[in-house]
Amino acid sequence: MVKAHITIFFLFLFLMGQxxxxxxxxxxxxxxxxxxxxxxxxxxxxxxxxxxxYQGHTVMDNDYQRDMQLPFKTTDCVTTISIVCEEPVAYEIDRVMAEVKKEFNLHPEYFPSRQALDNIFQPPRFA
Known part of the structure; x- marks a missing residue:
């Protein structure tokens, strides 16, 4: 019962605001x-x-301000909701498997900096 009252309250709140x-x-x-x-x-x-x-043009007479206070004479809330429904379109994507081969020939003799680092980085020694 309480859930129904809460639902009605939020529905009323939504309808009044939106x-x-x-x-x-x-x-x-x-x-x-x-x-x-x-x-x-x-x-x-x-x-x-x-x-x-309410019918025809609004006449600007001496009670024009009072007329504009009437319901549905002005628009206070404009909400536009657009729902687009389209048929699903089937797309076919051809998968092409590309294979890239790269050869790297890494040999220790090609790295002169390796020999320079041999003197710095050495395993710990026992005294």
């Missing part, structure tokens, strides 16, 4: 603004109010 669902929290402003319009014009219906504020 979608425009948080605009629903502005519904009391919509109701109050509708009441303000009803005080000015008692014959206005809710449908007329919604048409005036």
């Amino acid at each position: 979608t425009e669902l948080h605009q629903l929290l502005k519904l009391p402003i919509l109701v109050e603004h509708f009441r303000e319009h009803r005080r000015l014009d008692a014959g206005i219906t809710l449908l007329d109010f919604l048409k005036e504020h």
